[in-house]
Amino acid sequence: MIGALWRGASGMQAQQLQVDSLANDLANVNTTGYKQGRAEFTDLVYRPVQEGGMPVDRPQAPAAAPALGAGVKVAAIEKDFSQGALVSTGDPLHLAIQGEGFFAVYGPGGEWFLTRDGNFHRDGDGYLVNAGGYFLEVPFTLPAEAEKITITGEGTVTATINGETQVLGEINLYNVPNPAGLEAVGDNLYRETAASGTAVAGRPGTAGLGTIRSGYLEAANVDLATTMTRMILAQRAYELNARSVRVADEMWGLANNLRR
Amino acid sequence: MLRGLYLSATGMVVQELRQDVITNNLANASTGGFKSETATIQSFPEMLLQRLEKGRATPVGCFSPGVMVDRIHTNYAPGPLEETGRPTDLALLDNAAGTPPAFFAVQAGATEAYTRSGSFQVDAGGFLVTPAGYPVQGQYGAVYVGTTNFKVDSSGQVLVNGQVVDQLRIVTFDGPTLPLLQRQGDNLFTAPQGVQPLPAANFQVRQGWLEKANVNVAREMVDMLAVLRTYEANQKAIQAADQTLGKSVNEVGSLR
Numbered sequence: 336m337i338g339a340l341w342r343g344a345s346g347m348q349a350q351q352l353q354v355d356s357l358a359n360d361l362a363n364v365n366t367t368g369y370k371q372g373r374a375e376f377t378d379l380v381y382r383p384v385q386e387g388g389m390p391v392d393r394p395q396a397p398a399a400a401p402a403l404g405a406g407v408k409v410a411a412i413e414k415d416f417s418q419g420a421l422v423s424t425g426d427p428l429h430l431a432i433q434g435e436g437f438f439a440v441y442g443p444g445g446e447w448f449l450t451r452d453g454n455f456h457r458d459g460d461g462y463l464v465n466a467g468g469y470f471l472e473v474p475f476t477l478p479a480e481a482e483k484i485t486i487t488g489e490g491t492v493t494a495t496i497n498g499e500t501q502v503l504g505e506i507n508l509y510n511v512p513n514p515a516g517l518e519a520v521g522d523n524l525y526r527e528t529a530a531s532g533t534a535v536a537g538r539p540g541t542a543g544l545g546t547i548r549s550g551y552l553e554a555a556n557v558d559l560a561t562t563m564t565r566m567i568l569a570q571r572a573y574e575l576n577a578r579s580v581r582v583a584d585e586m587w588g589l590a591n592n593l594r595r
Numbered sequence: 596m597l598r599g600l601y602l603s604a605t606g607m608v609v610q611e612l613r614q615d616v617i618t619n620n621l622a623n624a625s626t627g628g629f630k631s632e633t634a635t636i637q638s639f640p641e642m643l644l645q646r647l648e649k650g651r652a653t654p655v656g657c658f659s660p661g662v663m664v665d666r667i668h669t670n671y672a673p674g675p676l677e678e679t680g681r682p683t684d685l686a687l688l689d690n691a692a693g694t695p696p697a698f699f700a701v702q703a704g705a706t707e708a709y710t711r712s713g714s715f716q717v718d719a720g721g722f723l724v725t726p727a728g729y730p731v732q733g734q735y736g737a738v739y740v741g742t743t744n745f746k747v748d749s750s751g752q753v754l755v756n757g758q759v760v761d762q763l764r765i766v767t768f769d770g771p772t773l774p775l776l777q778r779q780g781d782n783l784f785t786a787p788q789g790v791q792p793l794p795a796a797n798f799q800v801r802q803g804w805l806e807k808a809n810v811n812v813a814r815e816m817v818d819m820l821a822v823l824r825t826y827e828a829n830q831k832a833i834q835a836a837d838q839t840l841g842k843s844v845n846e847v848g849s850l851r
Contacts, residue, residue, distance in 0.1 A: 339611070339618040346622030353625070375714055375726045376626040378619070380780040384612065384664060401634070401667035402778060403612070404619035407626055410726040410781070413716070417680060435744075512741075515716045532719030543744060572624050575812060579618040582823050586614060589830045590607070594837070 338403070339583035345406030346576030349376055352409045353569045360557045361566075368419070368452035368523050369555035371562070372412045379405035416514045419451075419556035421548055427484045428455045428463065431553040434545020436508035437525065439534070440469040447472075449509055449534060451553055452523035467522050475504035488546035490539040508544045509534040598660065599836040605661030606829035609636055612664045614822045620810045621819075628712030628782050629808035630669050631815075637665040671696045671773065674711075674809035676801065683723070685713035685747055686804040687765070690797040695773050697795035698784065700732040700764040701725055707732070708783035709766065709776070709792065714805055727781045733761035749799045763800065766792035 353374040363369040381402035421431045430438070430453030437449035448469065458464045461476035473492070477484065481494035481503070490506035511517060516530030527534050540546045616634045623629040639662070644655040673696065676686050687697050698709035708729070715731055718724045723731040723738045730737035738753055738761050746754040751763035768776065768790070776784040786792060 339614045342615065342618035342622050346618075346624075349622070350625070374625075376623065376629075377712075377726065377781045378623050378626055378629060378778070381778040384667070401664055403615050403667070404623070404632070404778065404780075406619060407622040413726070415681065511719075512721045513717045513719050516719060530719055532721075568625070572621075575621045575624060575816070576618075578816070579614075579621050579819060582819050583614060583618065585823060586611065586826050589827055593830055593833055595834070 337583075337587070338405075339586075340580055342404070342406040343576045343580035343583060345379065345408065347573055347580070349374075349407045349409050350569045350573040350576065352412070354566065354573070356412050357562055357566050357569065360555075360562050361559075364555055364557045364559065366523065366555050367454050368450060368553050369557065370414045370416050370419075370451070371555070371557045373415050374412050375410045376407050377410040378407055381405070411515075413515045414517070414519065415556065417556050418553075420554045421551040422554050423551055425550055426456075427486060427549050428457065429453060429550060429552050430455060430486065430506070431548045431551040432508060432539075432545045433548050434543075435514075436510050436537075436539065436544040437534070439472040439507070439509050439536075440465055440524070441472060442469050448520065448524035448526055449511070449517065450524050453547075454552055467524075469522075469524070471506070473504055473506055477503065486547060486549035488540060488548065490547050505538070506547060507536040508539045508547070509536050510542075510544055511535075597836075597840070598658075600833055600840075602659075602661045603829045603832040603836065605639075605663065607826055607833075609634075609662050609664055610822045610826040610829065614819065614826075616667060617815050617819050617822065620815050621812070624808055624810045624812060626712070626782065626808050627714050628674065628710060628806050629810065630671055630674075630711065631808070631810045633668050633670065635665045635668050636662050638662050666774070669774070669776070669778075670809060672809050674807045676804045677807055678804050680803045682744060682746070682802060683715045683717060684803055684805045685715060685763075686801045686806045687711060687713065688799040688801055690799060694797050695767045695770060697765050697767045697798035698792075700766055700792070701729040701783070702732055702737065703727075703729045703779070703781075703783055703785075706785055707792075708779060708785050710782050710784065711806055712782040725781070725783075729781075729783075732764040734764060735761060738763065747800050747802045749801070751798075751800045765795045765798060765800070767795035767798075768792055 356372045356374050360371040381404050384401045384403055440448050440450055454466050455463045455471055457477050461478055463471040481496050483495040486492050492503045493500055494503055511534045512532035516528055517525040518528050520526050537544045613634045616632050620631045638659040641657040641659045644658050645652040646655050673689055689696050701708050701710055715723050717740055721739055721741045723740050741755055751765050752759050753761045772790045775787050775790055779785050
């Protein structure tokens, strides 16, 4: 019976984590390049039932000893890297990735991250930086006199400098074998881990990488209707488990009151 | 009378076990591919009671010394499917009703385990794995899907860049061996020694879909109420037996 209490508690805890994850998705519904999480549940270990104090001459030995499960846990909260909607902004330095892949950015301290947030602009020295001041990994800078900057789907950056159209360079995209293994570090950035595998650079539009859409930003891929539905389900599942905890408690009370 | 006490106690123990099974089902109502369980109850073998009278034993009748959990039965009925659109999500659809369910085979350490939960990932090496990191099995061991988009057709063939690279190992168990499967946690089943899986025939793989738990919540709630009340009834029976015992111990033969 105490076991039933713990099982119910494990269910409440798992659903609470699910609600936390959903609440975070809802909070980031307007965050550029945000990817929603998905809680994965698995059952816990099973232990054989030992019936103490029961007669030993069972009618027939059961095929397999009955086993009781120990509840549930959240195995992982996986990022869902499906495409978010592309929102037109008109600024050619606003980049969105249509398809798979990430932009690589350098922090001021030299640390290296991946991101889907293509909210870039030109800083005073001509570097392409994102909202947090992180540098886009490109082998060129944009001169102050560069005008009419265009970025093609394959990442080629051209600009008109002093009336002359020049190719400045290319933007590469990166992909990792297991995006779900990336570590989200906040600020729309992801860090490569052993679980994600090493990021491999490639030209946009080749080797499974998506293409770059200049003048667009990728909206969060949070689907409000689905998230709200999941929230309702999580709340009901929480209530169910709370109910089973209450019933287990009532049973315990009955056992305690055997001797009045 | 003491027998009555113990008999009701077995009833309470069994209801407790049923409650354990129900809470586990409810806790796993959101677990992908989870199969609900029911504890089946049976009474202990009946025994013949005899009375000794004038040096002779005459039969009184049959008596059962209580109840116990017989088996914990797994309900392998398919759970509802949910579309997720993710290529690493696979669901198994059993074509004919009443046939034993098909399972994905995964390598869990040294043993092969089976799962209905098709929420997979691609690991750092490009292999298809479960959330716990166990590689999903194809005909040639772990299934390599690489980093590019891969397809799984309805027969379980894995296609990378349009080329068939492997076929998922999808197995089933015949009717009598199905109840012998043991649960391992992490949504896995294992087969005991001597039970061999058979290649599954009547199934379809759906990519981008997930199978949810097959827990019938309303049924579990009703069962839980029944458990609580049966438990209460057994408690009352024990109290009544105790009162009777108290009377015979304290009141019979007391002179007042």
